Amino acid sequence: MSDIKSRGYANADKLVSTDWVAAHLNDDNVRIIESNEDPLLYPSGHIPGAVEVDWVKDLNDPLRRDYLDKAGFDALASRIGISPETTVIFYGDKSNWWATYALWVFELFGHSNAKIMDGGRLKWAEEGRELTREKPTVAPSSYAAPERDDSQIRAFRDAVLQHIQAGGQLVDVRSPGEFSGETLHMPGYPQEGAVRGGHIPGASSVPWSRAANDDGTFKNAAELRAIYLDEIGLNPEEPTVAYCRIGERSSHTWFVLTNLLGFGDVRNYDGSWTEWGNSVGLPIEK
Amino acid sequence: MATALPPKLQEYLDDFRFITTREERADFLIDIADSFQPVPPAIATKPYDEAHRVIGCESEAFVWAVDRPDGRLDYYFDVLNPQGLSAMAMSAILDEACSGAPLEQVANISGDVVFSFFGRDISMGKGRGLTELINAVVYHARQRL
Known part of the structure; x- marks a missing residue:
């Protein structure tokens, strides 16, 4: 895979390579975080x-369908x-996919100094790099986050309704079967x-995984533009909403559009299909 | 009287009831996953027949059921995603518990046992995939009853 800086991304600083991570394992200014399904x-x-x-366990409120609040984030940041x-x-x-989801939640609390290791866990492992079962001993820190800001990169149901009524750009990142409605019910199982x-x-279908190569790295900017701009006609200057089932896969697309292609206004609708597909009175298409 | 579960499955379920922490649960499941043996070449070779794919399992699990002379089934599994540890653990449990077990007992397994092994804090997708793995095993048993 080509060097990250040469791939033409709008904000290449949001990605680091496995080599970079290997060189910063003992950097006190760097914290490496694994987030998986x-x-x-x-x-x-x-690592x-x-x-x-x-x-x-760490990012969701246990009693409401919502993310952790400021106190919860402060405690999480302190723990790590x-x-x-x-x-x-x-x-x-x-x-x-889950790493971008965690990064998105961190950015809700203003921790924008957050990056993704390109290729993720699979690339690290397939390069034969060290993996350990030993959990690090972390000295708790003191962290005072701002209140969570849901206004910039998160979309709620009513805002999405207004967005589609205004003809806004919408990307459904689920699989084609989910998009068409064919896979809602398998025998005996919703x-x-x-x-x-x-x-x-009004949504355009681009499964999230199209932005990734087989080795888990991100496609280069030209390849991504071919998908999101040429193929489905997104305008980077226009507000865009991405959604999936619960907002996890769409955080991957949010990351791609925002950081790799430089879209100015992308929001992740984390209510996604589990909210929209169950809501009374909301229109759908098949 | 309710039909019993396969004894080995019941044994696993009893063992997991004593687990109190997430870490302990993970360590137990990892040990089980380490014992996972993929389907031998005598039963199936890659590329596998798609008819054996577990629909809805993103770890790309496959299941085979082979008839035994005693009328019961031997089950075989593979998980193509090298990071599909949970699917490997579930497959290893099902292999040990269901191969050679009375079909009535295998047919009686509920997909909800996933949560007895993995807890409630798993994603909807992960829960669904593991449930579908169980459903595939149960399906073959029911087909022969």
């Missing part, structure tokens, strides 16, 4: 010194020993936790 991966072996941020100045490097499974299958009216 599979809860067994981190304890089975992780030396890396801490785990679990999307369910970061300050507002710490460079946090996220990596994880599934082409960094797959999506939604009563209807289909998509939000």
Whole structure:
């Protein structure tokens, strides 16, 4: 894979390579964070010194469908020993799908000094780099985050409704079967936790994984522009909303559009299909 | 009287009831995943017949059920995603518990046992994939009853 700086990204600084991470394992200004879907991966072996941020346990409010609040984020940041100045490097499974989700949540609290290790956990492992089961001992830090700001990169249901009524740009990043509504019900099992299958009216379908190469790295800017600008006609200057099922896969696309292609206004609709597909009175398309 | 579960599965479930921490659960499951043996070449070779793919499992799990002379089934599994540790653990449990077990007992397994092993704090997608893995095993048993 070509060097990250040569790929033409709008903000290449949001990505680091496995080489970069290997060279900063003992950098006190850097905290490496693993975020996965599979809860067994981190304890089975992780990058030396890396801490785990679990999307369910650490990032979500246990009693409301929402993310943690300022107090929760302060406590999380303290547990993983970061300050507002710490460079946090996220990596994880599934082409960094969950890592981008964690990064997005961190940015809700203004921790913008956050980057993704290109290629994620799989690339690190396939390069034969060290993985350890030893959990690092982290000195708790003191962290005072601002209140969570949901106004810039997060979209809520009513705002999405207004957005589509105004003809705004909308990207559905789920699989084609989910987009068409074909895979809502497998025999005996509701797959999506939604009563209807289909998509939000006006949405264009670009499965999130199209932005990734087979090795989990991100495609270069020209390849990404071919998908998002040429193929579905997104305008980087126009507000854009991305959604999936619960907002995790769409955080990957949010990262791509915002940081790799330089779109100015991208919001992740984390209510996504589990909210929209169940809501009374909201229109859908099949 | 309710039909029993396969004894080995019940044994696993009883063991997991004593688990109190997330770390302990993960360590137990990782040990089980380490024992996972993929389908032998005598049963199937890559590329696998898509008919054996577990629909909805993003770890790309496959299941085979082979009839035994006693009318029961031997199950075989593979998980193509090298990072699919949870699917490997679930496959290893199902292999040990269901291969050679009475079909009535295998047919009686509920997908909800996923949460007894993995806890409630797993993603919807992960829970669904592991449930579909169980469903595939149960399906073959029910087909022969």
